[in-house]
Amino acid sequence: MMLSRTKPATGPGSSTPAKDQKKKKKLPKLEDFLQGRDYTGAITLLEFNRNTGKGNEETDFWIAFCAFHLGDYKRAMEEYERMTHRDGCHPDVWTNLGCCYFFLGMYPEADRAAQRGPKSRLQNRLLFHLSHKFNDEKRLMGYHQNLQDIIEDQLSLASIHYLRSHYQESIDIYKRILLDNRDYLALNVYVALCYYKLDYYDVSQEVLAVYLQQQPDSAIALNLKACNHFRLYNGKAAEAELKSLQDMASPSFLFARDLIKHNLVVFRSGEGALQVLPPLIDVIPEARLNLVIYYLKQDDVIEAYNLIKDLEPTTPQEYILKGVVNASLGQEQGSREHLKIAQQYFQLVGGSASECDTIPGRQCMASCFFLLKQFEDVLIYLNSVKSYFYNDDSFNFNYAQAKAAVGNFKEAEEVFMLIQSDKIKQDYTYLSWLARCCKHNDRKARLAWELYLKMETSAESFSLLQLVANDCYKMGQFYYAAKAFDVLERLDPNPEYWEGKRGACVGVFQLIIAGHEPRDKLHEILQILRNTTNPQVEYITRTMKKWARENKVPV
Incomplete structure (x- = not known):
């Protein structure tokens, strides 16, 4: 059965009385967007106002502010630069412009702009960071003294500690702030990053989880989680974490896409390195280092050296990599000068108070003594970390050579036999040392002779033949x-x-x-x-x- 309507669908009687007539959609206000950190929405509203003639100087200021907080520093810079050309420009614009220049890597321009702004806490923080970039210790300490016990200044101090590899000092500051401000969840990401740098990957994961529970689509946090997985497990597990970020199509993905592209190359053992890393060399500091590592793995020592020779190392990783490159070049070219430089870099890292008890620090001291041919000392340091590198071919190669050099041929042969890399097993150094071990162990001269027979005719096979002949004669x-x-x-x-x-x-x-x-x-x-x-x-x-x-x- 059909029921007739009591009121028409359209027409005078269609609306509800006065109550519904009062309901009108409210236009969103700028404050609503800013409070919700919806900077894209805020810019849309501000640009609408400017294009319809309702804009003013304050509108331009807010557009620049929102662009900056979206990570679009170039757009923010352009807005602030236009403001500086107007008469009666607000002096704070210069400091804000300096911040844009800073994030764009334009440090001299940032310094000049900041100096034109009025003295303020923001200006002091900006100049503090610029002093670090300029490596001006005296100036850095001057601005350091002006920092106050307020959150913004303390966060700046923590970040400088981080950049100077003083990770524990950074953690102390972040934890102190978190005690009084539990809702500052993003600080957990900074703490997790510090633990990551200290090689405490499992601790980093635990701290990071606190933030990810609230912000599961954060590009920075998910990227750090992926890096922890890479260290704890493997590249495949790490890549799976980044894939989840890409599948979310999170707005923050665009912000961090260069970082993610860079890390995917690392997770994939260098795949796509020559396409991805060169454009990122001046964007992501690690891009240069990872490209150097890629060239080293490809045995292109000259390219690796050219890429790193002008880099002034400031972190342990940079010192170590410069040491490795100089050692590789020195061995390849027979250059004592490069070997001496490498030995000095290794000694600087291994002897430093912050690194002497770390695994990389001990490896550096082992490398230093290896170049000095003090193999008893090499073994002291390698023995202390060998449990971490049981299946590492490069470690076992060096460890076995040191064992053989001190006459411990039986253990040396056992370690040599653990090596799986075909590249190392075809290396003349490997073959010659293994041949020497075979001749000393239970009269296995036959194995040494067979190693020679497997080699193709070359200068190296001739050298191995001489070694077999002379050592077998002596034995x-x-x-x-x-x-x-x-x-x-x-x-x-x-x-x-x-x-x-x-x-x-x-x-x-x-x-x-x-x-x-x-x-x-x-x-x-x-x-x-x-x-x-x-x-x-x-x-x-x-x-x-x-x-x-x-x-x-x-x-």
């Missing part, structure tokens, strides 16, 4: 010494190689007579001797054959 492994000297003599008719072969062959013969070598090796020794046209061969072979006939040994 009394005359059979493989004879084989090695025989190949050497055929490659280079040097009289010294004949002398080595002759001595080795006679040595094998003596061992056969003593019953320490199988008699059937005599036939091979005679063949090795016949490869030489030296007149001494006839006398030696005649003696060997006579003994063979008398002892009924087939030759």
Whole structure:
């Protein structure tokens, strides 16, 4: 059944009485947008007012303010610059313009603009940070003395401590502020970042979780969480965290997209490094360092050196990387100067009060002593951190070399055999040290000889052959010494190689007579001797054959 309406849908009787007529949509006010930190909405309203002729100088000021807080420092700078060209410009505009220049990396311009502004706490904080950027210690301390016990000044002080790698001092300031201001949740991100820098990745995760419960789409917090996962687990786990941020399509994603692109390269072990990192070198400080690491992994030491040679190191990571690059270049070019520079950088980090008890600090001291060839000292430091690097091929390579250098060949061989990297296992240094270990351990000269046979003909294989020949001779492994000297003599008719072969062959013969070598090796020794046209061969072979006939040994 159909029921008729009591009132028409449209027309005079369609509205409810006076009550509904009073309901009108309220236009949003600027204060509402600012209170809700909706700076995009605020700019939209402000631009509407300006374009409809309702704008004034205050409108321009608020547009610049909102652009700055959105991270659009270029837009904010342009707005403030236009204000400075007007008569009667408000003096605070210069300080605000200086802040824009600072965030755009235009530090000299920021300094000049700030100096034109009136003395204020904001101006002092800006000049304090600029002094750090200019590395002007005296000026820095001057502005430091002007800081007061207010939150903004203390946060600035904490950030400078962070930038100077004084992470514990930063944590102390942040925690002190949090005690009285529990609702300042963002400080948990700063504390977590400090713990990350101190290598306390699990603690960093716990502190970070407090903030992420309230702000689950924060790009900075999720990026830090991903970095913690990278350190605690692997690149795949870290990338999964960043993917969740991208899937959210969070407004903060755009703000941090350069940082995220950079970190994805790191998480993917350098994939896309040459496309992503070069444009970010002057944007993200770590981009230069990670590009240097990429070049080192590609064995492009010259490119790595060119990229870092003019960098004045200020953090332990920069000192370490400059040390590694100089050490690599010094070894590649045989340059004592670069090796000395590397040794000094390693010693600076390893001997510093803040780093001496850290894992990187101990590795640095080990590297310093390695370059000085003080291998007993190398082992003291490597032994203290080896539990952290059981499956690390680079660590095991250096650890095994140090073991072998002090004569501990058995343990050295065991560590060498842990290495999985094909690149290292094909390296001449690896092969030569492993060959030396094999010859010292249970008379494994055969393994050393087989290492040579697996190599392609090259200057390095020739060097390894010389090593096998001489070391086997010294160890009394005359059979493989004879084989090695025989190949050497055929490659280079040097009289010294004949002398080595002759001595080795006679040595094998003596061992056969003593019953320490199988008699059937005599036939091979005679063949090795016949490869030489030296007149001494006839006398030696005649003696060997006579003994063979008398002892009924087939030759």
